[in-house]
Amino acid sequence: MTRDVAIVATAQRPLEQHTRLTSVELIAPAIAAALRQAGLERDEIGFWCHGSCDYMSGQPFSFVSAVDAIGAWPPVVESHVEGDGALALYEAWIKIQSGECDTALVFANGKTTAGPIDRILTLQLDPYMVAPLWPGATAIAAVQARACLDAGVVTEAAMAAVVARSIADGIANPNVGWGTPATESELLARPYVTAPLRAHDCGLPADGTVAVVLAAGDAARSLCARPAWIRGIDHRIASQRFGAASLTESSSATSAAHHAGVGADRVDIAEIYAPFSHQHLLLTAALGLDTERTVINPSGGALCANPQMAAGLIRFAEAADRILAGVADRAVAHSTSGPCLQQNLVAVLEGA
Amino acid sequence: MSGATTEYQRTEDGCFTAPLLLTYPYSRTVGETLARFFTSLRDGRIEGTRGSDGRVYVPPAEFDPITGDPCTEWVPVGEQGTVTSWAWQSEPQPGHPLDHCFAWALIRLDGADVEMFHAVDAGTPDAIVTGSRVAVRWSAERQGGITDIACFDLIPADMDDASAAGTPDEPPAAEAPRSPANADEVLRLRQPVAVTYEWSAGPAASGHLEGLLEGRLLGRRCTSCDQVYFPPRNGVCPRCAAPLGEEVEVGPQGTITTFCIVNVPFLGQRVKIPYVAAQIVLDGADISMQHLIQECEAHEVRIGMRVEPVWKPRDEWGPSLENIQYFRPNGQADTATIRATS
Incomplete structure (x- = not known):
């Protein structure tokens, strides 16, 4: 038997294209804002869970000092996930399921621009066979994109259409706000950076933080008029070996979507974390989303702004915000990690 | 792990920043399966392992991706192969296999069923397509590691084993079994990591x-x-x-x-x-x-x-x-x- 758990509050620090704040300075305002929105004091949070990546921040054991952003006195129950904050949300959900707490605050910081992010992401690849070549994340994604183009599961025009929408939605998103509108044909006329990917096919590195408050059952109902109930959540991972699985689909996304129950009813909006434009198209298919009936990435997604390690949890916040505001009844939130959509976390959020 | 800062600066937003070089001198043990693969590479041979479904993995799978069983059957494979997907690196970065523009590629070696990731020195992006035939270019000095393969070269049609022999999937004859206790075996892989950050x-x-x-x-x-x-x-x-x-x-x-x-x-x-x-x-x-x-x-x-x-x-x-x-x-x-x- 599972407990009813909902997202009752979210807060994002508006993204920046490059910040010189420290990680703690980035996180603390988002935590404070999420607590304010939930109407909770720090000592009413039963569990704190943090997602970030030391390699990205350039500070080994950075999660130890990040606890300063919580104000951990008296001592708190806290955990850290070396990965996207969406995985920290999954851990918090499990913690609440265990009955050890009724509330949790999940936060993530993505200071993507502190170092050469594309090169840093080589460090998540097979350290024996692939990392010694230092390919970077974009080259790996570009090889996947070519396989998808060759197989006819995506087209460059469709990728450009995804990007054009992301730019437009990003401009309208107060947490992004930047970008220059471009038509598909204008985008297709731009040069490749790592063919077949153009610069705009790769999520723009950005810096930001997000915090999300979870609560169980009556606690959620008392904190929030319309909680975003997590009706299903599942995480799946496949081998990261190139060639062991098809590059032109994401079987782990399909599996996670199935086990989260995405297909059980219509989906009003979906927030999916696609770091590259062809992956947006792959994920749309893998999650079984109907583009006619589902608004996908009204926030602009991660192509217009990709604060890695926060970007997945931001998708959960954006999906939840639309349930909380009553503009959607059923939403899908998705996060990915690893090369070529290796890991996928999918949740179904409902307003009732 | 070590870190070093050099000169600091004040930025326009009033922050002190400095470049921070983090280095990690990783030295990894390779285990039994990869030891054999890397030792073979150093000696100029390429071998893979066979999975439970009969597929041949190069680089070798240590454990079967489907059943989790140890992969113990070794299969020698060819030095030529076929590009199954690729991307064009127009500006090489530090650490890349080549210092001029090149292709990243998934390459299915003749006799293998699962691709390996490496670089192809194709010259221009017009010269390579999915399906291009490529051959290993060995490194001049081999130490036991994936970089013992310097990169792959495109094969002119008349030099292609596959088109010449008409049997693209036939691997070369198996070598004599290797001694299980090779005193000269590759046991470690050095992978120094160095990344420069802007520390603020x-x-x-x-x-x-x-x-x-x-x-x-x-x-x-x-x-x-x-x-x-x-x-x-x-x-x-x-x-x-x-x-x-x-x-x-x-x-x-x-x-x-x-x-x-x-x-x-x-x-x-x-x-x-x-x-x-x-x-x-x-x-x-x-x-x-x-x-x-x-x-x-x-x-x-x-x-x-x-x-x-x-x-x-x-x-x-x-x-x-x-x-x-x-x-x-x-x-x-x-x-x-x-x-x-x-």
Whole structure:
């Protein structure tokens, strides 16, 4: 038997294209804002869970000092996930399921621009066979994109259409706000950076933080008029070996979507974390989303702004915000990690 | 892991930043399966392992991706193969296999069923397509590692084993079985990692660093609990998460709250042992900081001892607490009680 758990509050620090704040300075305002929105004091949070990546921040054991952003006195129950904050949300959900707490605050910081992010992401690849070549994340994604183009599961025009929408939605998103509108044909006329990917096919590195408050059952109902109930959540991972699985689909996304129950009813909006434009198209298919009936990435997604390690949890916040505001009844939130959509976390959020 | 900073700068938004080079000299044990693969590569041969579904993995799978069973059957494969997908690296980066533009590719070697990832020295993006035939270019000096393959070259049609023999999937004849105890086996893989970051102190600590440039010791007071932090890291009170507020000049005199006597020599030690590292709470501050105690015998140092800073010559100052060379006893009477929070 599972407990009813909902997202009752979210807060994002508006993204920046490059910040010189420290990680703690980035996180603390988002935590404070999420607590304010939930109407909770720090000592009413039963569990704190943090997602970030030391390699990205350039500070080994950075999660130890990040606890300063919580104000951990008296001592708190806290955990850290070396990965996207969406995985920290999954851990918090499990913690609440265990009955050890009724509330949790999940936060993530993505200071993507502190170092050469594309090169840093080589460090998540097979350290024996692939990392010694230092390919970077974009080259790996570009090889996947070519396989998808060759197989006819995506087209460059469709990728450009995804990007054009992301730019437009990003401009309208107060947490992004930047970008220059471009038509598909204008985008297709731009040069490749790592063919077949153009610069705009790769999520723009950005810096930001997000915090999300979870609560169980009556606690959620008392904190929030319309909680975003997590009706299903599942995480799946496949081998990261190139060639062991098809590059032109994401079987782990399909599996996670199935086990989260995405297909059980219509989906009003979906927030999916696609770091590259062809992956947006792959994920749309893998999650079984109907583009006619589902608004996908009204926030602009991660192509217009990709604060890695926060970007997945931001998708959960954006999906939840639309349930909380009553503009959607059923939403899908998705996060990915690893090369070529290796890991996928999918949740179904409902307003009732 | 080691880190190094060089020259700092002030940015337009008032933050002190410095390039930070982090290096990790990783040396990885390779295990039985990869030891054989890398040893073969070093000796100029390519071998893979067969999975439960009959597929041949190159590089070898250590355990079957489907059943999880150990993969024990070795299969020699060809030095030529077929590109199944590729991307064009128009500007090579440090660490890449080639120093001019090239293709990244998934390559299915003849006799293998699962691709390997490597580079193809194709010259121009027009020269390579999915389906291109490629051949290994061995590194001149091989040490046992994936970079023993320098890259792959495109094969002219008349040089292609597959088109010449008409049997693209036939692997070369198996070599004689190798001795299981190869004294010369590759057992380790060195993978040095070096990444340069822009380290930023952030706006809150930058005021403190600015003060140090002028010989002033600046902390900040928490807007909620009134504690004065020195240094004022991150502009956030770690006890109550409230923002730190007004700057407060503290010290320069202080009190030792605890200390240790260092008798152990270590790499990079700059002070003659034995020496004392102490926690010092500066007058006006509520949080202690660590510094050296000199100009007294180590055994004379005690909790409650009053100390004062000895500064380096001013022309050696930077935005750093290292402007203070060490602290020394200032001759005042000991502080009888040390606040518990210190």
